[in-house]
Amino acid sequence: MVTPAMPAVSFQNVSKTFPASRGDIHALSDVSFDIEQGEFFGLLGPNGAGKTTLISILAGLTRASRGHVLVHGKDVQSDYQAARRQLGVVPQELVFDPFFSVRESLKIQSGYFGIRGNAAWIDELLEGLGLADKAGANMRQLSGGMKRRVLIAQALVHKPPVIVLDEPTAGVDVELRQTLWKFISDLNKRMGSTVLLTTHYLEEAEALCGRIAMLKNGRVVALEATSELLSRASSNVLRFKTDQALPLDLNQLARVTGRVVQLPAHDALEVERLLARMRESGLTVQDVEIRKADLEDVFLDLMQGARGVPQVRGEGASA
Known part of the structure; x- marks a missing residue:
């Protein structure tokens, strides 16, 4: 066994x-x-x-x-x-010591874990994260994106x-x-x-x-x-752009981001019904397309329907 x-x-x-x-x-x-x-x-x-x-x-x-x-x-x-x-943890916040260079910061981080002779792995981190040309730069001189790369390298320095x-x-x-x-x-x-x-x-x-x-x-x-x-999601999403207000019945179903409107459509008949309702309301639209539902659609469905939902246990959950 x-x-x-x-x-x-x-x-x-x-x-x-x-x-x-x-x-x-x-x-x-x-x-x-x-x-x-x-x-x-x-x-x-x-x-x-x-x-x-x-x-x-x-x-x-x-x-x-x-x-x-x-x-x-x-x-x-x-x-x-x-x-x-x-564990190697990369936090949300940009936390750094302004007195050391990038390479020095990684050497010090190695020391926290009692690691000696870590130069080869530090070089690999610097190269892999696009920091090789910044190795000698002081942390204060780096952009926010470069500081984020250093945080990731620090989290990985002890493998x-x-x-x-x-x-x-x-x-x-x-x-x-x-x-x-x-x-x-x-x-x-x-x-x-x-x-x-x-x-x-x-x-x-x-x-x-x-x-x-x-x-x-x-x-x-x-x-x-x-x-x-x-696989839980609606199989299709009708997506288009418009500068006009949606009819109330469509607005209640839609996810609107600026000019972009997305409507769930489970099958071809529902797509046709939505298109007919748009024509009936006189809605002027552009760039109409039908796409497969993605994780964002699933996420929004779950969050909107999760009030008071007990914990779901799936594959890998503790008994």
């Missing part, structure tokens, strides 16, 4: 309550799921869903009110040092088996996004690194993550393979 591999990360009935003057705030409520070794895993949710709180507990920055978090079997509270060595990326591409240019995902995807495939990603760019999660958990109000409302989540 083959013994199943130990999960890379295990969240076991994790709850977090913050005291407040108007009553306690329940940031997390009995969150349980496992991330398997070598997975590229997405953690999604709206602002305030509990994603950063969960990651802060994983990283040892916040203590859970109840429950346990294990990293390769090491408890993040009772065996903090061993658990922390397994952690679990990489945690908390909104790593927020506010950065397209070039950095492409460089980062090429490098991280290579680590995931070549070295078997486990990756936990939180992002508001849902196209990134759809392209990169094999499995996704979605949080709302501190609870898991979906935990499935990305392909399974996508």
Whole structure:
């Protein structure tokens, strides 16, 4: 009988309550799921869903009110040092020491983990993240995007088996996004690194993550393979542009971003009905197209319908 591999990360009935003057705030409520070794895993949710709180507990920055978090079997509270060595965490905030160069910062970070003779790996990080020509630059001289690259390099300098990326591409240019995902995807495939990603760019999660958990109000409302989540969606979306106000019945169904309107359409008959209603209302439209539903459509459906939904357990969840 083959013994199943130990999960890379295990969240076991994790709850977090913050005291407040108007009553306690329940940031997390009995969150349980496992991330398997070598997975590229997405953690999604709206602002305030509990994603950063969960990651802060994983990283040892916040203590859970109840429950346990294990990293390769090491408890993040009772065996903090061993658990922390397994993690490389890239935070949302740009935090850096202004007195050192890029290379010096990476050498110092290596020292935090007691690593000597790390020059070859530091060179690989600098090259892979497009920092080679900035190695001697002072951190204060770098742009925000370059500082973000250094944060990623610092998180990877001790070759952690679990990489945690908390909104790593927020506010950065397209070039950095492409460089980062090429490098991280290579680590995931070549070295078997486990990756936990939180992002508001849902196209990134759809392209990169094999499995996704979605949080709302501190609870898991979906935990499935990305392909399974996508199969839930309406099969088509009618997309067009208009400068006019939509009829009330269409407006109630639509997702509107500026001039762009998107309407769910389950089949060809529904597409025809929507087009007929648009003609009937005299709506002038441009660039009409029909596309397959994507992860953003699934996400919005789940978030709008998740009020009071109990935690969903899927493949890989703790019993």
